[in-house]
Amino acid sequence: MGKLNRSLESLAYMFRLVGDQTRLRILVTLRDGELNVTEICKKLKLPQPTVSRHLGILRMGGLVSNRRSGKEIYYSLNEYQADRYGKVLNDKLNRSASIRIGPMIFGLSKR
Numbered sequence: 125m126g127k128l129n130r131s132l133e134s135l136a137y138m139f140r141l142v143g144d145q146t147r148l149r150i151l152v153t154l155r156d157g158e159l160n161v162t163e164i165c166k167k168l169k170l171p172q173p174t175v176s177r178h179l180g181i182l183r184m185g186g187l188v189s190n191r192r193s194g195k196e197i198y199y200s201l202n203e204y205q206a207d208r209y210g211k212v213l214n215d216k217l218n219r220s221a222s223i224r225i226g227p228m229i230f231g232l233s234k235r
Contacts, residue, residue, distance in 0.1 A: 141185040146170065147178045151187065151201065158191075158200040 142148050146168075153159065153167050165175050179199055182188040189202040 137185070138187075141182065141187055144178065146174065147182055150175065150178055150182060154188065154199060154201050158198045160196045160198050164199070 142151065149168055150164060153164055159167070161172060161175055161179065164170075164179070165172050168175065179188060179190075183190060183199075187202055188199050190197050190199050192198075
C-alpha cells in the first residue's frame with residue numbers, strides 16, 4: 125500500500141502543476157521545442173512576469189528544464205522521471221490531440 129500511496133501522491137502533485145491553465149498552455153507551447161521567455165510571452169499573449177512565475181513553478185516541479193545562452197534563458201520540456209508520471213504527460217503533449225480523464229476529454233490542438 126505504501127508504494128501505491130507514493131504513486132498517488134506523485135500523480136496528484138503533477139495534476140496540481142498542470143492544473144493551472146497558464147502552466148498547461150506553456151507546456152503545450154514548449155512541445156514544439158525550446159523557447160525563451162520573450163517567445164513564450166508572444167505566443168501566449170501574456171506579460172513576462174506571469175510567464176516567468178509559471179515557468180519557475182514548472183521548473184521546480186521538474187516538468188521544464190532551462191539552459192542559458194548568453195543573456196537568454198531557453199526553456200524546454202524536461203526529460204521526465206517515470207515516478208512522476210511525466211512520460212505519460214509527455215506522450216500526451218507530443219502525440220495526442222486530447223487527454224481523456226474519465227468521462228472528460230481535454231483537447232490539446234496545436235495553434
